[in-house]
Amino acid sequence: MSKKISNSRLLLVFIALLGLYAISRYIEARRSANTFHTTLVKGIDSSKVASVYIYTRENKDKPIHLFVHNGKWMAEQSGITSLAEERSAEYVIDQLQQITPDRLASNAPGQWQHFLVTDTSGTRIVMLGREKDTMLDVIVGKFGFMPQQRQGISYVRINGQKEVYGVPGFLAMNISKDFDSWRNRKIVFPEYLTYSSLSYSCPGDSSFTVKKDSAGAWRFADGAKTDSLATAKALATLCRQNYGSFVNRFDTAAAQPLFTLKVTAVPNGTVILKAYPASDTVNRYVITSSINPGSYFSGAKDNLFKNLFLGRRAFLYHKEDEKPKAGALHTKAVK
Incomplete structure (x- = not known):
């Protein structure tokens, strides 16, 4: 009689342990399967x-x-x-x-x-x-x-x-x-077809302004015409300057900008670019933009200063910029 009771108890203990093992395995499987997704x-x-x-x-x-x-x-x-x-x-x-x-x-x-x-x-x-x-x-x-x-x-x-x-x-x-x-490298509006005016403030008497008239043609502030092809090239160069190299911890309060450019676009408004003299030859100038406050860019790297602060000449026709016609060099050599 006691032997039967002992066997029954062992069976119950075995079943209980088996149940606990199954429950623990189920919980572990659920945790492993669901934690990542959840x-x-x-x-x-x-x-x-x-x-x-x-x-x-x-x-x-x-x-x-x-x-x-x-x-x-x-x-x-x-x-x-x-x-x-x-x-x-x-x-x-x-x-x-x-x-x-x-x-x-x-x-x-x-x-x-x-x-x-x-x-x-x-x-x-x-x-x-x-x-x-x-x-x-x-x-x-x-x-x-x-x-x-x-x-x-x-x-x-x-x-x-x-x-x-x-x-x-x-x-x-x-x-x-x-x-x-x-970090955001944006300096100017990226679509030059929206530009309506550019105003350059430069040392000496080299400041100038170009504006788009009602017919869509670009003119200087005094009414003189710009060259359409040269102007399109200049504007295309200007609008692509959104990849500058950063200069960190530059204090604009301790310096005055030598060059300023105001670019007005419709409907974006006006962005103001400034070029401050740098104390080193690596950067030459430090460029800031009103649409990216707190960021400073190297003027020398990737020719950023040169491509932003274009001179009046960039908007005019220059004969020496024309490519020689096919065969011109060969004809000259024959003579």
């Missing part, structure tokens, strides 16, 4: 994102900080603040929202270094809400390319979790950029 895809409301910190592997102690100020995204690092590149912050948020795991690469911490998702080897992205609440904390690591699928793959790990996921796309490449890549 945290990364469903948990982000882009309208509530207030700032993003990017800790690149090269500058862990100097994060790139993207944040909203007066309705505009700004970029900051080491005390240098400027407008963020248009849609750069929105692009990062959008990329993170759309991440879906392609496969579980590993759930072993010993493999983190291989996928570059450790605290020191990966690029960490921390996304904060308006109340400074953490909306996302993810480490983006190694990038690879899958030839058969013809697509890139980035490896990511939620900070605080052990799973490493491979996700399709170029996230790892897109967020591993230096600070200047996140």
Whole structure:
């Protein structure tokens, strides 16, 4: 009798242990399957994102900080603040929202270094809400390319979790950029057909103004005509100068601009460009723009000063600028 009772008790204990094991496995499976999706895809409301910190592997102690100020995204690092590149912050948020795991690469911490998702080897992205609440904390690591699928793959790990996921796309490449890549380089309005006047203030008697008349022709302020082809070339050169090299920590209060350019466009309004003398020969001038306050650009690099502050001559016809006719050089040589 006692033997039957003992066997029954053992059976009950076995069943109970089996049930506990099944429950624990179910909970672990649910946690492993759902955490990535819930945290990364469903948990982000882009309208509530207030700032993003990017800790690149090269500058862990100097994060790139993207944040909203007066309705505009700004970029900051080491005390240098400027407008963020248009849609750069929105692009990062959008990329993170759309991440879906392609496969579980590993759930072993010993493999983190291989996928570059450790605290020191990966690029960490921390996304904060308006109340400074953490909306996302993810480490983006190694990038690879899958030839058969013809697509890139980035490896990511939620900070605080052990799973490493491979996700399709170029996230790892897109967020591993230096600070200047996140900054707005805009200086002038990009479409010269909207321009209605240019007013140059230069040293001596070299100041001048050109305006578009009611017929669409460009003239100097005294009524003299400009050359249409030369003017089109000058305006096309001017409007393309939105790729300058940054100069940091320049004090405009300690200097006076030598050159000023006012570009009026319809319907954009007026942008004011100023050229300050630089104390070095590398930059020669420091350029500022009213549509990009707080940013300073090198006048020498990429010929920015030369391409912005065009002289009166740039709007006139010059015979020596004409290309020789086909055969002209050959005819001269024969003579």
